[in-house]
Amino acid sequence: MRIIVAGWLRYAGDESTCAEIITTGRDHILAAREEKGCLAYTWAVDPIDPGVIQVYEEWESEKDLLQHFADPPYADMRAHLEQWEITGFGVQLYGAGMPEAVYADDGWPRKEIFGVTLEG
Known part of the structure; x- marks a missing residue:
């Protein structure tokens, strides 16, 4: 089962704080992307x-994510993020089945998702 990690971190400071956190955290992001089972890993300033920094990660399995949490780069990343004052956060784990395309062959959003069709 794939695992999605998604959520947000809120920081004190001015509008440049989150951009600075991401820019100076580039090596942490790259390190995570090199880990076994990492399919996606990104931080983005909320537009x-x-x-607020929006967080998105996708991992091939629970085991891969647990290994990520146990490896030294994760501790280094947390230390990086904790250099600034975090005033709130909400990050969740989601288990996902096999991924499916959002768009149909014609380039438009699908009319059915996992067997459910919009009525009317």
Whole structure:
């Protein structure tokens, strides 16, 4: 089962704080992307609220994510993020089945998702 990690971190400071955190955290992001089972790993400044970093990760399995948490690069990444004042966060784990395409062959969003069709 694939694992999705998604959520947000809110930081004190001005509009440049989150951009600085991401820019100076580039090596941590790259290290995570090189880990076994990492399919996606990114931090992004929220385009509406620049005091928030949006987090997205995708891992091939629970074991791969647990190994990520146990490896030294994860501790280094946490130490990096904790250099600034975190004022709130909400990060969740999601188990996902096999991925399916959002768009149909014609380039438009699918009319059915996992067997459910919009009525009317």
